[in-house]
Amino acid sequence: MGDLISVLTDNLDEWLAGFWVTLRIVLVAFAIAMVVGTLVAALRIAPNQWLQRLGGIYVETFRNVPLLVLLFIAFAGLRRAGADIGPWEAGITSLGLYTAAYVAEALRSGVFSVSKGQIEAALSLGYTYPQTLRRVVFPQAFRTVISPLGSLIIAMIKNSAIIGVSLLALDDLLKTARTIGSRGFEYSEAFFWAAVGYLTLTGLATLAVRLLEKRYAIRR
Amino acid sequence: MNYLFNPDNWEWVITGNNLRFILEGFAVNLEIAVIAMVLSLISGLALALLRLAPWAPVSFVAGAWIDIWRNLPLIFIILYLALTIPGAWPDAYEDAIPSWFPEGLQSGRVLAAILGLVLYNSAVLAEIMRAGIQSLDRGQNEAARALGMTYGQSMRHVVLPQGLRRMVPATVSQLITLNKDTTLVSIVAIQEVMRHGRILTGTNFFGGDVPVPILQVFLLIGALFIIVNLALSRLSRRLEVRERKRTAAVKPVRDLAEQAA
Numbered sequence: 168m169g170d171l172i173s174v175l176t177d178n179l180d181e182w183l184a185g186f187w188v189t190l191r192i193v194l195v196a197f198a199i200a201m202v203v204g205t206l207v208a209a210l211r212i213a214p215n216q217w218l219q220r221l222g223g224i225y226v227e228t229f230r231n232v233p234l235l236v237l238l239f240i241a242f243a244g245l246r247r248a249g250a251d252i253g254p255w256e257a258g259i260t261s262l263g264l265y266t267a268a269y270v271a272e273a274l275r276s277g278v279f280s281v282s283k284g285q286i287e288a289a290l291s292l293g294y295t296y297p298q299t300l301r302r303v304v305f306p307q308a309f310r311t312v313i314s315p316l317g318s319l320i321i322a323m324i325k326n327s328a329i330i331g332v333s334l335l336a337l338d339d340l341l342k343t344a345r346t347i348g349s350r351g352f353e354y355s356e357a358f359f360w361a362a363v364g365y366l367t368l369t370g371l372a373t374l375a376v377r378l379l380e381k382r383y384a385i386r387r
Numbered sequence: 388m389n390y391l392f393n394p395d396n397w398e399w400v401i402t403g404n405n406l407r408f409i410l411e412g413f414a415v416n417l418e419i420a421v422i423a424m425v426l427s428l429i430s431g432l433a434l435a436l437l438r439l440a441p442w443a444p445v446s447f448v449a450g451a452w453i454d455i456w457r458n459l460p461l462i463f464i465i466l467y468l469a470l471t472i473p474g475a476w477p478d479a480y481e482d483a484i485p486s487w488f489p490e491g492l493q494s495g496r497v498l499a500a501i502l503g504l505v506l507y508n509s510a511v512l513a514e515i516m517r518a519g520i521q522s523l524d525r526g527q528n529e530a531a532r533a534l535g536m537t538y539g540q541s542m543r544h545v546v547l548p549q550g551l552r553r554m555v556p557a558t559v560s561q562l563i564t565l566n567k568d569t570t571l572v573s574i575v576a577i578q579e580v581m582r583h584g585r586i587l588t589g590t591n592f593f594g595g596d597v598p599v600p601i602l603q604v605f606l607l608i609g610a611l612f613i614i615v616n617l618a619l620s621r622l623s624r625r626l627e628v629r630e631r632k633r634t635a636a637v638k639p640v641r642d643l644a645e646q647a648a
Contacts, residue, residue, distance in 0.1 A: 230616075232609040235570040235571060239584070244601045244602030247599070247600070248602050328462050332462060332466065345470075348470065358467045358471070365458070366455070373458075
């Protein structure tokens with residue numbers, strides 16, 4: 168038991184740094200995923216068939232490729248191709264673009280939850296297509312996408328661990344646990360604290376989603 | 388761009404044994420995926436039933452178990468098991484594994500990988516199945532019980548067939564995720580497709596004189612996953628349509644109108 172505590176307190180700075188790296192990866196990658204995901208969702212519901220197809224290809228590609236393969240393409244592959252890309256950039260873009268495909272699908276099904284009659288009504292009132300999306304569809308769709316987006320953030324917290332132990336070697340929470348564990352063969356203790364870190368993050372995300380759901384629930 | 392479209396680079400990928408080496412690695416991924424899928428589906432169903440058990444302590448313990456494993460990163464679980472599993476376990480696995488098993492699965496390290504995949508995915512699948520079972524109208528179970536069925540009979544003949552069928556799309560997308568996640572076992576040094584890709588491009592991985600086409604190799608590996616996963620989702624969609632046709636006792640009137648028109 169003494170070991171367990173000392174593994175945490177002796178390396179507190181490293182633990183906090185690792186936790187912070189994980190948190191930063193998740194936040195930045197989620198921002199990327201939201202921006203790209205919204206664009207792709209807009210493509211998928213665009214009134215042009217070719218744009219729809221383009222969005223569909225994006226989703227099917229990024230949803231079906233393992234994140235680890237994306238990381239190898241983004242880092243080792245692009246470096247070989249001559250691009251000057253660092254581990255941090257490769258990590259957040261891979262995770263962001265990967266999750267963007269799921270975000271796009273969540274947003275699209277949210278948009279389809281708004282009845283077609285409302286869109287037609289808005290268009291016939293003289294709104295342009297982008298105006299209709301912004302003023303009528305998105306505010307309502309937002310409510311229905313809170314919970315799928317919440318599960319995507321949780322998935323993202325978990326997927327961020329792949330970045331650290333793959334070839335990119337960013338010192339995130341899992342990498343920190345591995346480093347600290349290897350120092351004194353205290354893997355069980357080190358991984359226990361990493362688990363606490365990850366469960367804290369996923370637990371907080373779950374709570375936040377539940378609060379948001381309650382806040383924006385339609386009262387009937 | 389030159390690098391990407393240079394035909395020499397693509398030719399390198401398929402020359403000699405390179406392509407075969409990658410495909411051999413990919414086969415190991417598929418083997419691990421199939422084993423993990425079967426085990427996860429079985430234990431996932433068991434966990435879901437335990438969580439829904441009418442006895443509070445059992446359902447609490449099962450719920451805690453599920454929530455812990457499904458909220459931890461899979462790669463964390465695999466790495467942890469690989470580092471801390473008692474050395475006797477992989478040895479026992481190597482002894483127990485029949486020799487006709489694929490070569491890629493003979494190594495004892497596979498045990499940690501499969502165990503990790505199953506621990507994580509069974510927890511996720513259990514939640515999916517529970518949601519399916521709970522989405523079913525309570526009256527279904529009550530009616531079955533009122534007809535004199537036991538709890539087990541009502542589950543087996545009434546609740547599960549309907550509840551699980553509803554969750555086929557969610558289950559399939561989780562199985563696709565599982566299929567992708569088999570690449571993660573490469574960090575515990577199992578000779579699957581990512582390892583093979585790295586070995587193939589291993590000389591001067593981060594630059595050097597011999598320009599091995601790393602990008603092309605991993606684009607090819609990505610394409611392999613796209614093909615298999617798309618096939619998987621197509622298959623499930625076809626099954627779904629067939630099931631709906633088979634189980635629909637009363638054909639919707641809409642169909643008749645379409646036939647008439």
